[in-house]
Amino acid sequence: MALKWADIDWEASEIHIHRMESRVEDDNGKLRVAICEYTKKKSPAGDRYLPLSDYEINLFQVVKRINEEAGYSDGDFIFCDKEGRTKIREVDNCIRAQCRRAGIEVKSAHDIRRTVASKMRRKKVEIEDIQWYLGHNDEATTRTYIMNNQGKQKTSRQIVNALSEMNGSDVLMGTQNSRNEKSPEAY
Structure with a gap:
């Protein structure tokens, strides 16, 4: 919610993340x-x-157009409404309300980060790259964000396939292993 239009490099197609919304102690x-x-x-x-x-x-361009048409502005902040800059709590409440309205599991803005990390990993993006994308200092933190949300059956199939490909396991499963031509009867 701390993003500003100046943070977007339209030519390079990238955004600079370097500030955040937080709770700070006043005087x-x-x-x-x-x-x-x-x-x-x-x-x-x-x-x-x-x-x-x-x-x-394109999404950012749509937000920019909506802001201009509605007269929403708060300095250079991207996400704002008639009250000014939108706060993360407002966005979080909106996401939760829309989930309830859609009849799906209620998610928070932070849950979306976990979903993105999980989907990136499932698409074979390296942990180090996900860590960088999320802005984490260490891999252990990033690993806590990655969830298995592909379902029990698919996970079970992947585990069985991985086990059967392990050294010698396919022999025990009753198939021949190119590295070990012994039949199960030979054991």
Whole structure:
């Protein structure tokens, strides 16, 4: 929610992630929502340039047009409404409400990050690349984001196939292994 139009490089088709919305303590010791000019825990991994697909570029152009037509503006922030910059809590509440309205499992904005990470991994994107994309400092954090949401049957099939391809396992399954031509009776 801290993205600004200046963060998008339209020619290079990328977006610069380098600030975030957070809760910070004001002069009276109260927490308030504010934009921080850094990412999570001031992590160097958080400051990154992410590629944008044509689909994403088009979405940003639609948001820009909607903002202009509706007169929404708050400095250079991308996501705003008549009240100004949109806060993450508002977006999160909207996502949850739309899930309930659609009759699907309720998700949060953060759940969407997990879904993206999981789908990237299923498409064989390397863990290190997903880690970079999410802005994580370490691989262990990224691994907690990757869920198996492909279903029990597909997972079971993959496990059985992997086990049968292991050294010698196909012999035990009753098929010949090119590395070990012994039949099951030979054991």
